[in-house]
Amino acid sequence: MTGIWLFSLSVWLHAQEMTLADAVEGAMRRHPASEAAQARIAAAGQRVEQARSGRLPKLNYTESYQRSNNPVFVFSTLLTQRRFAGENFAIGQLNRPDSINNFQSLLMVDQTIYDAGMTRRQVESAELGRQLTEEQRRAVELNLAAGAARTYFGVLLAEQSLGVSRQAVVAAEADLKRAEAIRDAGMSTDADVLSIRVHLASMREQEISRRGDLEVARAALNEALGAPLDSPRKLTTGLSQLPSIPSGREAFENRAAAERPEARESKLATQLAEKQAELSRAAYYPQISLRGALEADRGQFVRQGGVNWLAAVSLRWNLFNGYADRSRIREAGHALRGAQSDERHTKSAIELQIRKAWADLSAATERIQVAAASVEEAEESLRITRNRYESGLATVTDLLRNQTARLEAGLRRLSAIHDQRVAAVMLEFTSGVLTPDSEVLH
Numbered sequence: 001m002t003g004i005w006l007f008s009l010s011v012w013l014h015a016q017e018m019t020l021a022d023a024v025e026g027a028m029r030r031h032p033a034s035e036a037a038q039a040r041i042a043a044a045g046q047r048v049e050q051a052r053s054g055r056l057p058k059l060n061y062t063e064s065y066q067r068s069n070n071p072v073f074v075f076s077t078l079l080t081q082r083r084f085a086g087e088n089f090a091i092g093q094l095n096r097p098d099s100i101n102n103f104q105s106l107l108m109v110d111q112t113i114y115d116a117g118m119t120r121r122q123v124e125s126a127e128l129g130r131q132l133t134e135e136q137r138r139a140v141e142l143n144l145a146a147g148a149a150r151t152y153f154g155v156l157l158a159e160q161s162l163g164v165s166r167q168a169v170v171a172a173e174a175d176l177k178r179a180e181a182i183r184d185a186g187m188s189t190d191a192d193v194l195s196i197r198v199h200l201a202s203m204r205e206q207e208i209s210r211r212g213d214l215e216v217a218r219a220a221l222n223e224a225l226g227a228p229l230d231s232p233r234k235l236t237t238g239l240s241q242l243p244s245i246p247s248g249r250e251a252f253e254n255r256a257a258a259e260r261p262e263a264r265e266s267k268l269a270t271q272l273a274e275k276q277a278e279l280s281r282a283a284y285y286p287q288i289s290l291r292g293a294l295e296a297d298r299g300q301f302v303r304q305g306g307v308n309w310l311a312a313v314s315l316r317w318n319l320f321n322g323y324a325d326r327s328r329i330r331e332a333g334h335a336l337r338g339a340q341s342d343e344r345h346t347k348s349a350i351e352l353q354i355r356k357a358w359a360d361l362s363a364a365t366e367r368i369q370v371a372a373a374s375v376e377e378a379e380e381s382l383r384i385t386r387n388r389y390e391s392g393l394a395t396v397t398d399l400l401r402n403q404t405a406r407l408e409a410g411l412r413r414l415s416a417i418h419d420q421r422v423a424a425v426m427l428e429f430t431s432g433v434l435t436p437d438s439e440v441l442h
Helices: 002-013 020-030 032-055 071-080 091-095 118-184 190-225 249-259 261-284 324-390 396-431
Strands: 016-018 058-068 100-114 233-235 287-298 305-316
Touching: 016 020, 020 032, 020 118, 020 190, 032 118, 058 071, 071 091, 071 100, 071 287, 118 190, 118 233, 118 261, 118 324, 118 396, 190 233, 190 396, 249 261, 249 324, 249 396, 261 324, 324 396
Parallel strands: 016 233
Antiparallel strands: 058 100, 100 287, 287 305
């Protein structure tokens, strides 16, 4: 047992010290979810570059080999190879020519001159997609920050609760000694001693349970930080109530409309839907493109050939596409209305989250005051009852009831402080402004 205790002490002494702000910053910067979000931003940036490539010419090179005795193929191939001669006009030669080889090298360039703004809108859509991904990254970081803060306070609550349970065990052990002394003096019976022993066993069970809760809470904090679950940490920010309470719920709602990633995402999604609607309508307009080609046709791989070139301007106008374009336009219109509805819903949902966080903060602050008074009253009641029990004026039931009341009052106070700090963090989170520098983390 001593060896285990010494090992635990050694681990604690070498544990990394961490403030609440350090935990939040570490989660936002080094958690795998943050790294994944950064990778998605990089991918979205490449989609923007892909869309911009529509403005540049397309250059392709092909090398092919053909052999045939088809009269048309032979006739045209001899022309392109610049090897057509007078004897090739002979009727027999025209109808039944010998097979011929053609090694063709083709260099082709295509450039779109006009596409009714399709490329421009594709670039703008890709850029909006990149901005959406950036807001999604911010949402991930905000969630990581809030998660790190909640689990940090969870560890503090588990530590404090374990401390209260240990104090209850120590008090129960002292009451047991006191009851045994009173029994030995002939002022009580074995029933009182047995009752206190049962109470002591219950307090020890609670201590064991809260020790397990603390281990789970520490693992949850490491998971929120993206670290191995068994990493030892020494938390240096205490579990204390806020020195001041923020005011002005409307101010938080206004900040959320401008800063909350989900609010920005919904606006960007509406803009993206508008661009997609414009892009679908562009299919009705003509497209003009330029093509240039340089061609070499050879009877043998390196000789017996000629070089030809081609320059062309083409116009493509989609006059009828089986109503597919009309359906795409209608689809884009429905998607736009859906995005607009989602934007309104997101705004309402964010306001509701802020109101809940505000109500939780207000309620927890009031609970702290009530619980603090309850702790003082429970301690005073226990002191009086203990003195009366030693004098034979109170029963062991009264003593145990007051012991339990003091334990529960202390735990309620800790829970209220924990809930107040978490609610303050969630208020900043729902406003979209939670950062390692936020006052609620200090």
